[in-house]
Amino acid sequence: MTKPPSGTPETVESLLPGEDRGPAPAQPATPGDGVTDPLALDAGLRKIWATGPGWQRFAAVNHSVVGVRFMVTALVFFTIGGILAMLIRVQLATPDSGFLEPGLYAQVFTMHGTVMMFLFAIPLFEGLAMYLLPKMLGARDMAFPRLSAYGYWCYLFGGTLLIVAMLAGAAPDSGWFMYTPLSSQPFSPGIGADVWLLGVTFVEISAISAAVEITVTILILRAPGMSMDRMPVFAWYMLTVAAMMLVGFPPLILGSILLEAERAFGLPFFDPLRGGDPLLWQHLFWLFGHPEVYIIFLPAAGALSTLIPVFAGRPLAGYRAVVAALVAMAFLSFGLWVHHMYTTGLPHLSLALFSAASTLVAVPTAVQIFAWIATLAQRRPKPDPEARPRTSVSMLHVFGFFFIFVMGGLTGVMLAIVPFDWQAHDTHFVVAHLHYVLIGGFLFPMLAAGYHWLPLISGRAHDGPAARLGFWLVFAGFNGTFFLMHITGLMGMPRRVHAYGPESGWHWLNLISSISSFVMAIGFAVIVIDLLMTLRFGRKAEPDPWQAATLEWAVPTLPPPPYNFAAFPRITGRADKLEPRKIAPVLARGEGYLGVVRHGWMETTGVSIARGEPDQIVILPQQTYLPLWSGIATGAVFLSLLFKVYPLAIVAALVVVALFLRWPVGDHADADRGDLPAGEGVMLPLSSEAAVPPAIWALRVLAVAGGALLASLLFGGLFLAISAPGWPPPVLPDLPLVPGVLAALALAAAWLASRMAARGDVLRGAPMLGGALAANAAVLGAVGWMIAALPPLQDHAAQAVLAAAMIWLGLHAFIGTVLAFNALRRLRSGHVSARRRIDIDLLRLWQAGLLPAGLVVLGFPSALKALALAALP
Amino acid sequence: MNAGTRILVAIAGAFSLWALVFTVIYAGHATGCETGWGLAPALGGIAPLRIVLVLIALAGLGLTLAGLWLLRRGAGLAPRLATTARLLTGAAAVATVYNFAFVAILPLCA
Numbered sequence: 001m002t003k004p005p006s007g008t009p010e011t012v013e014s015l016l017p018g019e020d021r022g023p024a025p026a027q028p029a030t031p032g033d034g035v036t037d038p039l040a041l042d043a044g045l046r047k048i049w050a051t052g053p054g055w056q057r058f059a060a061v062n063h064s065v066v067g068v069r070f071m072v073t074a075l076v077f078f079t080i081g082g083i084l085a086m087l088i089r090v091q092l093a094t095p096d097s098g099f100l101e102p103g104l105y106a107q108v109f110t111m112h113g114t115v116m117m118f119l120f121a122i123p124l125f126e127g128l129a130m131y132l133l134p135k136m137l138g139a140r141d142m143a144f145p146r147l148s149a150y151g152y153w154c155y156l157f158g159g160t161l162l163i164v165a166m167l168a169g170a171a172p173d174s175g176w177f178m179y180t181p182l183s184s185q186p187f188s189p190g191i192g193a194d195v196w197l198l199g200v201t202f203v204e205i206s207a208i209s210a211a212v213e214i215t216v217t218i219l220i221l222r223a224p225g226m227s228m229d230r231m232p233v234f235a236w237y238m239l240t241v242a243a244m245m246l247v248g249f250p251p252l253i254l255g256s257i258l259l260e261a262e263r264a265f266g267l268p269f270f271d272p273l274r275g276g277d278p279l280l281w282q283h284l285f286w287l288f289g290h291p292e293v294y295i296i297f298l299p300a301a302g303a304l305s306t307l308i309p310v311f312a313g314r315p316l317a318g319y320r321a322v323v324a325a326l327v328a329m330a331f332l333s334f335g336l337w338v339h340h341m342y343t344t345g346l347p348h349l350s351l352a353l354f355s356a357a358s359t360l361v362a363v364p365t366a367v368q369i370f371a372w373i374a375t376l377a378q379r380r381p382k383p384d385p386e387a388r389p390r391t392s393v394s395m396l397h398v399f400g401f402f403f404i405f406v407m408g409g410l411t412g413v414m415l416a417i418v419p420f421d422w423q424a425h426d427t428h429f430v431v432a433h434l435h436y437v438l439i440g441g442f443l444f445p446m447l448a449a450g451y452h453w454l455p456l457i458s459g460r461a462h463d464g465p466a467a468r469l470g471f472w473l474v475f476a477g478f479n480g481t482f483f484l485m486h487i488t489g490l491m492g493m494p495r496r497v498h499a500y501g502p503e504s505g506w507h508w509l510n511l512i513s514s515i516s517s518f519v520m521a522i523g524f525a526v527i528v529i530d531l532l533m534t535l536r537f538g539r540k541a542e543p544d545p546w547q548a549a550t551l552e553w554a555v556p557t558l559p560p561p562p563y564n565f566a567a568f569p570r571i572t573g574r575a576d577k578l579e580p581r582k583i584a585p586v587l588a589r590g591e592g593y594l595g596v597v598r599h600g601w602m603e604t605t606g607v608s609i610a611r612g613e614p615d616q617i618v619i620l621p622q623q624t625y626l627p628l629w630s631g632i633a634t635g636a637v638f639l640s641l642l643f644k645v646y647p648l649a650i651v652a653a654l655v656v657v658a659l660f661l662r663w664p665v666g667d668h669a670d671a672d673r674g675d676l677p678a679g680e681g682v683m684l685p686l687s688s689e690a691a692v693p694p695a696i697w698a699l700r701v702l703a704v705a706g707g708a709l710l711a712s713l714l715f716g717g718l719f720l721a722i723s724a725p726g727w728p729p730p731v732l733p734d735l736p737l738v739p740g741v742l743a744a745l746a747l748a749a750a751w752l753a754s755r756m757a758a759r760g761d762v763l764r765g766a767p768m769l770g771g772a773l774a775a776n777a778a779v780l781g782a783v784g785w786m787i788a789a790l791p792p793l794q795d796h797a798a799q800a801v802l803a804a805a806m807i808w809l810g811l812h813a814f815i816g817t818v819l820a821f822n823a824l825r826r827l828r829s830g831h832v833s834a835r836r837r838i839d840i841d842l843l844r845l846w847q848a849g850l851l852p853a854g855l856v857v858l859g860f861p862s863a864l865k866a867l868a869l870a871a872l873p
Numbered sequence: 874m875n876a877g878t879r880i881l882v883a884i885a886g887a888f889s890l891w892a893l894v895f896t897v898i899y900a901g902h903a904t905g906c907e908t909g910w911g912l913a914p915a916l917g918g919i920a921p922l923r924i925v926l927v928l929i930a931l932a933g934l935g936l937t938l939a940g941l942w943l944l945r946r947g948a949g950l951a952p953r954l955a956t957t958a959r960l961l962t963g964a965a966a967v968a969t970v971y972n973f974a975f976v977a978i979l980p981l982c983a
Contacts, residue, residue, distance in 0.1 A: 229954045335895050349979045353973075364964075610879070870910070871904075
C-alpha cells in the first residue's frame, strides 16, 4: 500500500495501491464533483435508489433487496428439503418400517433431491452473488436489475408450484434425475412428472437470467481501473460459474422440454419402441448434472478464496494458479458426464475417456485446496492483531469444509474408477459420496460465508457461542449420518429402497445414521435461532469488522445504503488488497467517479472489459412492477401447460412478449445527450449512446446459451440416429425443398436488411427494419410448411427430432420478428438516432447469429438421414 | 484482436480446444463403431478409425503446444493474466495427453 505523503489530504487516489497510477484528478467536472456535502449526497442518492414501502416492495429491483430475497427464500426451501430428509431417515431407521408407504417415500426422496439442488443450492449462491458482486466490483447494482427481479419471481413461483404439488399429493416420484422410462407417461401417468419438468424449467429461467446478469456485470460494471487481472478472485469464480451455467443448463432445459413433449403429445424421443432412447435422457441430464456439481461448488470455493485470506491476514496464495485451476475445472467438468453412466454398456474406450477426465478434475480441485492451506499456513498478524478474531465461527465452518469435502473428493476419485463404480453404483456409498461433496463443498463454505458477510448484510455483529455449538452439532451429526452410509453402501444397500429386511445386517448402521441426522437437524436449528437472535438483538457492527481488503466493506454504512457507493474509486492495484476503512469516508464524500445526483438517474460506471477504463455511464432502471407482472404471466404459461390448456398458454406467452416490449428504458434515451461529466475530469456517453451497451453484451452472452441448446438438440438427434433401436425408420422423413430454400433465403434477407438498417442513416432505416420483420415472418411460414409436411410426429423419433429442430428455428425467427418490430417502434417514438442505435444493433446482432445457426438447422435433416443410413447394420 | 477477445482466447482457448478434441473423438469413436467404418485393420495392421482418432488427439496437442509457444512472452497480456494463460495452456496440454492416450491403446469397440 502506497501511503500519501505526510500532510497530504486523503483522496481515493492516495489510498489505493499504486501500480500504474492514473492521471491526477482534474478540475471538478460538475458542480457536485469533488467535495460535496456527504449528507446531502446520501439523501439525494437514497431518494432515487431506495425501494419504496408497502406494496412498492413488489416493485423492488435493487440487487441488495433481490439478493437477500433469493437467499431467504432458498433457506426456506432448505428447511423444507431438510424436513423431507428427516422423513427419509425415520423411514430407514428400522427394518421394514411402515412409516411411509413406498409411493409416498418415492415422492419424498424425489422432492428432497429436487428441492436441495434446484430450489436451495443454486438460488442461494445466485442471491449471494447478486448481493455481493456490485459491492465487490464497485458498482451500484447489477447490469439488469429488472432481470434479477424477474428471475426471482420465476424462482419463487416455480418453487412454490413444486411444493404445492407435493402438499397436494401430486409430487414427482421418479427421483431427482427423472430417468426415463420411469418418468415417461406409461410408468408415471399422473401429473407429478409434469410438475417436475415444468416447475424445474420455470425455475431454470431464473438460473439463465442470473447467469446473463452475472456475466455482464462482471465484464463491464466495475470500478474504473479495475482491469480483469485486478478483479477480486470471487469475481473470477462467479464469471466462470455463470459461463458454466450458460452452457450447462440448456441441455437440462432441452431434455425437460422433450420429455414433456413426449408425455403431453406423444413425441417419442425417449421411447425405444418408436426410435427413441431412454439413454438420451441420461446424456442430456448429466450433461447438465455433472457440471452442476461444480456450478454449486465453485461459488462456495469463491467465498472460501475470499474469506480465508481475511482470517489468515494475507492475500490468497497462488492467485494465478487458483484462477487457472477454476477455469480448468470448469472445462473438465463438462467431460465427465458419462461417469454417471458407466453401467449402461459403453465401449471400454469411451469409459476410459470419461474415467480419465473424472480423475483429472481432482487436480485443479487440489490446487485450490493447497492454495487455501498455504494461505492459512503462512498467516501473519495484521497491524492490529487484537481486532482480528483468532478462530471465528466462519473459520470453524472452513475447518468443517476441509475435513468433509476432502473426504468426499477422495471417494469421488474412487467412483471415477470404472471397476469400483460398477460395484458401488446405485448404492448408499454414492449417497454418502454426494453428500460429502455437496454438503462439504457447499453448505459448510456457505455457512462460513454467511457468518463472514452477516455484518455487511444485516449491520449486526455476530459473537454468539451458540453458533459454535451449532457448528459442532452439524459437524458431528453430518459425519454420523453419512460416514456410515459408505459402509452400508459397501455392504450392498441400494439407494432409494423404502425398506430393508432385518436379515440384511444394515439395521444398526441405519439407526445410528438416523439418530445422527436428527443431531444435525438440531444443529441447524441452533444456527437458525442464533442468527435470528443476532438479527434482532445483535450489537451494531463496526465498519469492516474483519479488516478485509475488498471493496464491499468500503460502503458508507452497515448495512449498505441502496446505492452502495456515493462515488467510485479508481482502482490502481489488486482489488483484494484495499483498505476499506480508509476508502469508505472518501467515497462517502462523493470524491471519485459519479459522485453526483443527476436528473434522478440511477447511474453507475461501465468499463472496458480488459483494462477497466470507464467508457460509459450505465443508467439503470427505476423500481417497477414489470418483473412481477412478467413473472406472473410466465407462471400462467407454465400452469396452462401443466393443466394442458394450450390456447391459454399461447395467450399467456404473448402477454409475456408484450410485457417484455415495455422493458426498454425510456427517459434518458429520448434525446441525444452527448458525453457527460463522470467525475475525475472524464466525459462519458450514456449507455444508450455507448458503442457497446450492456444489452448488446447480454445478447452475446445469451447466444451462448441458445447455441448450447441447439448443440444439445443436434447431438440428441444424431445420437438417436446411430444408437437408438428402430433406426432408420421405415420411411425416412424428407423435408420439402421449396420451404427449406425459402427459409434459407429469408434468413439471409433478414440478416442483410438488419445490417443495412444499422448502416448509414438509421433514421431512414424503417423500410429495412420492415424488410427484416417480413423476412423473419417468412422463415416462420416456411418452418410451419416443413413441419406440416412431416409424417405424424408420434410415429417415430426421426420426424419428432426434425420437428424440434424446426421449432427451434421458428422460435428464433419469431424473436427476430419481435426485435424488428421493437426497433421500428422505437424508431418511430424517437428513441433511435445515429448515437442511440441499440435497438437496431440488437436486431443486427440477432440476425447475424441466426443466419449461420439457421443454415445448420436447415442442413440437419440431411445429416440425420446420412448418418441413419450409414449406421444400417 | 481487441484486448477483451485476446484475454478470452488466452484464458479459454486451450481448454476449449481440449473440449473440441474430446467431443470429436467421442463422437467419431461412437460413429465409427456404430457404422463399422474404419474397423478393419489396414495400415500396418492398425484400423483406420484408430489412426484418425490418434491424429485428432495429436492435432489437438500440437495446437495446444503452439499456443503455449505463442504465450511465452505474454502475448500482450497483463503479467498476471499471461501467467494464468500459460498455466492453463500447459494444463490443457497435459490433459490432452492424459485423456486421449487411450485411443492408441485400448480395444476400439469392445
